[in-house]
Amino acid sequence: MVAEIVCVGTELLLGDIVNTNAQHISKELAHIGIDLYYQTVVGDNKERVWNVLDTALKRSDLIIMTGGLGPTKDDLTKEVAASFFGKKLVFHEQTYEHVRKKLESYGINEMTESQKKQALVPEGSLVVTNPAGLAPGIIMAQGDKAIVMLPGPPKEMKAVLAECCHLFINRLSDQVFVSINIKCKGPDELPLREIGEAPVADLLGDILDNENPTVATYxxxxxxxxxVTASGKTREDALTAMQPVVTKIAEILAGKIAWVKEEV
Incomplete structure (x- = not known):
């Protein structure tokens, strides 16, 4: 299973906001055990979003999109995704009621036509209620391809992604990934000639060519x-697979290691 992240929003391209969504999604996919090869940021333009989605679906199985699910004219993610799968947008009563009640909690008793737009979803999709906002998450699957659409605001994205993982994404992987971070001592503790990335890589030698677990320096x-990152059927399997490599690294870098931690 190969996934790809597509973040929609001109504000991302302009640097007005930092794309923390992609970082969070990447970590979640790694924990689940789904490979991620590409990330793309695209502005709020129908033709460009279509082209990015077309490219993504040709090379990846699962596309996770963020942004473009709001009520304004430039929010067009679900429209493009629906048309790509040949689906029309249909009224979703549960989402309408959710939006209405949320707006009432904000002191807004009359819904505008733009706000009602958030109750339109691609036919046949799985709609995931947004506990932290208005726009729902949307899961579409066709053949061996799937698109998961998440709201753009990070707080809402995280909440909806967690539910999408529970309902759908977790089932797409039969493995988990576990990473152990080994931190070498810094310049205040060791001579510079001993702690640079190149000297450390030279010491590790062929260990850096491992495939499972993989070993990388930063x-x-x-x-x-x-x-050090390993995959396995379970977390315990992954930890077992990486233990000899972690032990070997500790032996090679004896006296040069500050700490060892499992990545969470």
């Missing part, structure tokens, strides 16, 4: 970080 301001 240069940080306060020292090199080594990430």
């Amino acid at each position: 240069a940080k301001e306060d020292g090199v970080l080594i990430r």
Whole structure:
């Protein structure tokens, strides 16, 4: 199962907001055990969103989209996704009632036509109520391809993604990924010639060519970080697979390690 993230929003392209959504989704997919090869940011333009979605569905099985589910004219994610799968938008009573009650809780007793738009969903889709806002999450599947649409505001995205994982995404993977981070001591603790990424990589040698678990080095301001990642049917299986490699790294870098932690 290969996933791809498509974040919709001109404000992302302009740098008005930081794309924390992609970071959160990436981590969630890694925990579930779903491969992620591509991330794309596209502005609020129907033709460009269509083209990005077309490319994504040709190379990936699961597309997770964020943004563009609101009430304004430039919110067009579900319209493009629905048309791509040849579906029309239909009225969803449960979403309408959810939006109405949410607005009433904000002191708004009359819904505008734009706000009613959020109750339109692609026919045949699985609609996921948004506990933190108005626009629902939407899951569409056709053949061996699926699109999951999430609201853009991070608080709402996280809440809806969690439910989408429970209802659908978790079932797409038969493995889990676990990562162990090994932090080397920094420049205040060791000579610079011993702590750079290149010297550490040289010491690790062929370990960096491992496939399961994989081992990668990252240069940080306060020292090199080594990430060991293994996959398995269960968390315990993954930890068992990586233990010999973690032990070997600890032996090679004896005296140079600041701490070892499981990534959460």
